[in-house]
Amino acid sequence: MKFAIFFVVSVVFICSAELIKDPKCKGSYVNGKFHKKHIIANGLNRPYQLSIYNLHHAIYFSYNVGGDDEDKFEIGYLKKDQKVPTPIPAVKNGFATTIDHHHGISYLGGSDGIYAHDFTKPDEIKHVVKQHNIWDMFYKEHLYFIVYPSQRLHKKHENSSELVEHISEKIYQFAIDGDEDIFITTADGVFQIKNGTTERIPFTGPKIFRAIEVDHQGVAHFCGQNAIYVANKDNNALEEIAHIKNIFGLTFDAEDHIIYSDPHEIVKLLPDTCK
Numbered sequence: 001m002k003f004a005i006f007f008v009v010s011v012v013f014i015c016s017a018e019l020i021k022d023p024k025c026k027g028s029y030v031n032g033k034f035h036k037k038h039i040i041a042n043g044l045n046r047p048y049q050l051s052i053y054n055l056h057h058a059i060y061f062s063y064n065v066g067g068d069d070e071d072k073f074e075i076g077y078l079k080k081d082q083k084v085p086t087p088i089p090a091v092k093n094g095f096a097t098t099i100d101h102h103h104g105i106s107y108l109g110g111s112d113g114i115y116a117h118d119f120t121k122p123d124e125i126k127h128v129v130k131q132h133n134i135w136d137m138f139y140k141e142h143l144y145f146i147v148y149p150s151q152r153l154h155k156k157h158e159n160s161s162e163l164v165e166h167i168s169e170k171i172y173q174f175a176i177d178g179d180e181d182i183f184i185t186t187a188d189g190v191f192q193i194k195n196g197t198t199e200r201i202p203f204t205g206p207k208i209f210r211a212i213e214v215d216h217q218g219v220a221h222f223c224g225q226n227a228i229y230v231a232n233k234d235n236n237a238l239e240e241i242a243h244i245k246n247i248f249g250l251t252f253d254a255e256d257h258i259i260y261s262d263p264h265e266i267v268k269l270l271p272d273t274c275k
């Protein structure tokens with residue numbers, strides 16, 4: 001069952017961002033600082049795999065279109081101030097999203113490969129990778145994607161794609177941060193592969209993640225089941241920066257504000273005072 005590991009905890013919690021300090025303040029704490037919740041959209045069904053196309057403030061994500069005990073996914077996007085997603089039905093069983101900000105292309109992955117969507121030409125969609133079932137994607141200079149069920153990393157070239165031989169592990173997530181260090185997640189947790197090396201450095205902390213997203217400063221953020229973490233490279237530990245119940249997806253707006261999803265909402269966290 002492709003999505004089973006993600007959903008183990010998802011049925012239990014329906015509340016969103018938790019009030020961890022002053023109960024009067026409706027919001028979350030990020031790095032100890034109060035942030036209010038700005039609800040971008042609600043009434044959604046398990047929004048996952050958020051990516052924001054900052055130039056046009058459009059958020060791409062996948063969501064469930066099946067019943068409560070069924071995993072049937074579709075990708076759509078929300079423009080600024082739009083509350084109901086515009087679906088992109090061309091992507092069969094659409095699940096994964098990532099964006100090449102430099103060229104303004106959104107990559108959308110599903111059970112028959114990867115499609116490229118140019119936001120400024122919404123009716124144009126190109127099937128750019130075929131014959132792979134896409135689990136997750138990451139963009140930095142190249143498009144990287146993890147294939148289901150092998151869980152192996154691949155890299156897209158202009159007219160072809162190749163298996164990334166040097167990452168021989170079965171992985172769930174992959175990211176390259178601003179120091180060009182690689183992070184992978186496996187069944188054993190998070191490992192760092194420093195730029196130009198092959199050693200796997202294990203990081204202490206949680207072992208199950210729903211996403212790794214790199215902010216505009218180049219800092220990798222790890223989305224666990226109930227918190228967001230960053231990697232402390234001095235002591236090889238993941239450190240919790242925000243406690244948010246049942247977080248599904250994560251991305252950052254142009255000002256690096258956190259945008260996350262829970263089982264029903266997409267929320268932006270904005271620094272504020274709590275009186």
Ligand SMILES: *[C@@H]1O[C@H](CO)[C@@H](O)[C@H](O)[C@H]1NC(C)=O
Nearest residue numbers: 128156157158159160161162
């Ligand atoms: C990719 O295919 C196009 C069209 O066939 C061709 O013009 C281009 O040279 C190819 N690129 C590479 C890197 O092979």
Ligand SMILES: *[C@@H]1O[C@H](CO)[C@@H](O)[C@H](O)[C@H]1NC(C)=O
Nearest residue numbers: 178179180181194195196197
């Ligand atoms: C990564 O390593 C390459 C060569 O090994 C080096 O040229 C590059 O500057 C490194 N990147 C960073 C961000 O340190």
